Amino acid sequence: MSEFDVIVVGAGPAGASAAIKLASAKANVLLVDRADPPGSKNVSGGVLWGDSLSQVAPDWEKGPVERYVEAKGVSFLTKDSRISIDFRSKKFGEYKSGYTVLRTKFDAWLAKKAKDSGAMVVSGVTIDKLSMKDGKAIGVEQAGETITADAVIIAEGANSRVAINSGIKKKPSDRHIALGIKEIIKLPEKTITERFGLSSAKMGFASEYVLGFLDGGVKAGGFLYTNKESVSIGAVISMGDLRNNNQTYSFNIIEQFKEHPFIAPLLEGGRVEEYSAHLVPEGGLAVNSIHGNGYMIAGDAAGFTFSNGLVLQGMNYAIVSGIVAADSFLQKKEKGIGAGANFSNYTDNLSKTFVLKDMKNFRGVDAVTWSNSIHQTIPAIAEEAMLNMFSESGEPKEHLAKILFKSLKERKESKKDLAMDLYRMMRRM
Amino acid sequence: MKIEDRLSLLNYKIDKSYEHITVNPSICETCPDHFCTFACPAKCYSLIDSKLNFKYEDCVECGTCDTACSHGSVAWTNTKGGHGVKYKFG
Numbered sequence: 001m002s003e004f005d006v007i008v009v010g011a012g013p014a015g016a017s018a019a020i021k022l023a024s025a026k027a028n029v030l031l032v033d034r035a036d037p038p039g040s041k042n043v044s045g046g047v048l049w050g051d052s053l054s055q056v057a058p059d060w061e062k063g064p065v066e067r068y069v070e071a072k073g074v075s076f077l078t079k080d081s082r083i084s085i086d087f088r089s090k091k092f093g094e095y096k097s098g099y100t101v102l103r104t105k106f107d108a109w110l111a112k113k114a115k116d117s118g119a120m121v122v123s124g125v126t127i128d129k130l131s132m133k134d135g136k137a138i139g140v141e142q143a144g145e146t147i148t149a150d151a152v153i154i155a156e157g158a159n160s161r162v163a164i165n166s167g168i169k170k171k172p173s174d175r176h177i178a179l180g181i182k183e184i185i186k187l188p189e190k191t192i193t194e195r196f197g198l199s200s201a202k203m204g205f206a207s208e209y210v211l212g213f214l215d216g217g218v219k220a221g222g223f224l225y226t227n228k229e230s231v232s233i234g235a236v237i238s239m240g241d242l243r244n245n246n247q248t249y250s251f252n253i254i255e256q257f258k259e260h261p262f263i264a265p266l267l268e269g270g271r272v273e274e275y276s277a278h279l280v281p282e283g284g285l286a287v288n289s290i291h292g293n294g295y296m297i298a299g300d301a302a303g304f305t306f307s308n309g310l311v312l313q314g315m316n317y318a319i320v321s322g323i324v325a326a327d328s329f330l331q332k333k334e335k336g337i338g339a340g341a342n343f344s345n346y347t348d349n350l351s352k353t354f355v356l357k358d359m360k361n362f363r364g365v366d367a368v369t370w371s372n373s374i375h376q377t378i379p380a381i382a383e384e385a386m387l388n389m390f391s392e393s394g395e396p397k398e399h400l401a402k403i404l405f406k407s408l409k410e411r412k413e414s415k416k417d418l419a420m421d422l423y424r425m426m427r428r429m
Numbered sequence: 430m431k432i433e434d435r436l437s438l439l440n441y442k443i444d445k446s447y448e449h450i451t452v453n454p455s456i457c458e459t460c461p462d463h464f465c466t467f468a469c470p471a472k473c474y475s476l477i478d479s480k481l482n483f484k485y486e487d488c489v490e491c492g493t494c495d496t497a498c499s500h501g502s503v504a505w506t507n508t509k510g511g512h513g514v515k516y517k518f519g
Contacts, residue, residue: 036511041490043519103519124511143509159492161507172496179493181470183435184518230518239496243464250470250493251432274518275435277470277491 002339004030006329007140007149008119009127009162011038012103013053014299014318014325015155016110020056021326023117027333030149031114032140036124039107042157043182043278045223045232045312047206048106049098052319056113063109065099066227067204071196072097074310075262076379077222079213082262083382086207100204100225100232101315102184127156129165130295136340137166137294150339151294151332153325155318158279158300160286168297169287174239175366176303178280181254182234185270189229195266196226208310211235212379214256216245219375222257223312224266230273231266233258236280236312238370250277281305281314283366284359290350291343296325306358308429309369317355324350365428373421381407432472436487444512448485449505450494456502457481468497489514 006022008015011033019031035041047069053060070092075084089095115121130137131146139148140162156162158177163169189201196205209222220237235254242250258267286303290296298304299318306313328346350356368374384407385400398406408415450473457463463481465474471487474494490513495505 034507034509034511035515040515040519041513043516104516105518107519126507126509159490161492161505172492174496177493177496179468179470179491239468239493242468243462243497246462246464246467249432249467249472251435251472255430272430272435272438274438274516276516276519277489277493279492 002139002148002150004028004147004149005333006030006151006153006326007032007147008153008155009140010154010156010299010301011111011114011121011123012042012107012155012157012299012318013110013315014322015153016107016114017053017056017319017322018153018155018298018326019114019119019121020110020117021323022329023114023119024056025326025330026118027330029119030122030147031111031119032122032125032127033111034124034126037108038111038121038123040104042103042107043180043276044103044315045182045225045234046101046103046315047098047225048101048315049311049313050316051096052316052323055323057110061099064105065101067100068202069097069100069206070199070203071205073205073207075207076210076382077213077260077262078379078383080261081383081386083379083386098206100206100227102227127162129162130168132166135293137292138339151296151329151341151343153296153298153322153329154301155298155322156301158281160301163287163297163301168292168295169301172279172286174243175283176281176286177239178282179237179239179242179250179277180234180280181237181250181277182232182275183254183258183272184274185231185233185267186229186273187231187267187270191269192226192229192231198226201228208312209257210309210375210379211253211257212375213260214248214253216248217376218242218245218248218253219370220253221309221369224263231270233267241370282307284363289347291346293342294340296328296343296346298322298325304355304359306362307369308362308365309374320353320355321350324353324355362428364424368421368424368428371421371424373418377411377418380411436471439489440515440517441486442512442515443486444508444510447509447512449508449513450483450485450488451504452481452483453502454481456500460500460502464497464499465494465503468493
């Protein structure tokens with residue numbers, strides 16, 4: 001007889017959602033987080049897209065959310081220019097966009113929900129690895145002791161030491177992670193609402209950026225999200241590019257972003273309140289299998305993130321995978337299958353959701369999002385085309401196609417590469 | 430803003446009895462790239478008189494250095510007992 005039905009490692013959106021679901025179904029569940037209070041080591045951009053959380057926390061929009069995204073931007077930044085899509089729609093009232101959240105507050109609230117649902121929540125305790133017996137997980141090891149459970153849900157995030165220590169995940173390579181660096185900039189609520197042209201203090205702006213101007217050509221994406229009384233600004237840096245460059249400090253990249261002529265005015269008068277860094281899973285599934293005998297892997301630990309350059313998502317994938325993991329345990333339990341069950345039903349169940357469908361359909365999208373075309377060629381050509389179109393030189397005007405072709409001809413990158421990237425973009429984005 | 434000033438905004442509960450990351454000085458001595466010094470977002474790795482200096486106290490536990498070091502010098506473990514960085518916002 002195990003001490004717990006399920007031990008959930010990690011109190012982020014995946015782990016807390018799993019714990020709430022399990023505890024609500026009267027399972028005996030332990031949710032354990034290595035931070036104290038739970039969630040105080042968690043970081044994300046962060047916009048929580050969609051409404052998946054309502055399955056376990058119907059009142060979540062009344063929880064500690066910051067602003068509802070009513071304006072969404074995507075921009076290319078070159079040294080001197082910004083080329084943007086700024087999408088605003090009254091229809092965001094009918095469609096679900098997302099809420100900006102601050103994870104320390106938000107995750108503590110979710111962990112409290114888990115506790116109120118009947119889960120045992122323990123914080124400040126570090127799990128070392130799965131406890132294995134005859135090829136099955138029988139619980140977890142903590143400081144040399146085994147805590148037994150019929151199942152373990154690993155939801156420990158992008159830096160997955162339990163999975164690595166248990167031999168079920170490899171140490172990530174440059175291809176499988178990017179480095180996220182973020183700052184919280186304090187600004188008055190009213191200033192944010194006015195500066196970003198928002199319709200009220202409840203409404204927010206979220207934008208992604210391609211940072212095509214960085215020193216040494218290091219590739220990074222940027223993000224800027226409005227909270228109630230602060231702005232979350234950050235950069236997601238390609239590890240491979242940073243390594244090849246080997247002379248740019250990661251912590252200076254976000255400063256270059258903040259100092260850009262079209263970003264600095266948005267932050268004017270703001271004060272840095274917090275600096276943080278976190279890994280971002282990249283390049284699809286992070287493990288060979290998301291299930292095994294007696295365990296399941298959910299959220300960032302499994303590599304469930306989505307990024308196509310226009311939007312960055314992770315928390316919604318985490319939530320759904322956590323809930324499906326919980327459901328998959330309950331399925332086995334109902335059938336009377338006890339400790340160490342093979343949770344292939346988790347993979348099957350998750351295959352029916354957008355989580356694994358997106359993973360499959362968008363495999364290889366990172367080759368596009370980190371391509372030279374996206375980061376250098378397209379912004380440069382677009383900048384030149386715009387300057388040509390929107391300025392008056394007194395010369396006869398040229399057709400757009402000719403302008404584009406001319407500026408492309410002047411670029412040193414191969415046209416073949418651009419054509420290939422455009423083809424990939426059409427197929428994979 | 431200097432990285433030192435940004436790090437000074439953070440709260441840490443420092444574990445004086447356990448260094449959760451250790452490096453192998455003999456490997457670092459012959460390292461051709463010292464990529465860790467550029468990758469680590471908390472500037473825990475720096476070159477002092479061309480010798481690698483590592484301090485775990487400023488670590489934000491992201492795990493970057495474990496991937497960054499391709500020479501096998503970094504031994505990375507989680508902090509224990511709720512020690513380490515404690516974010517206010519996250």
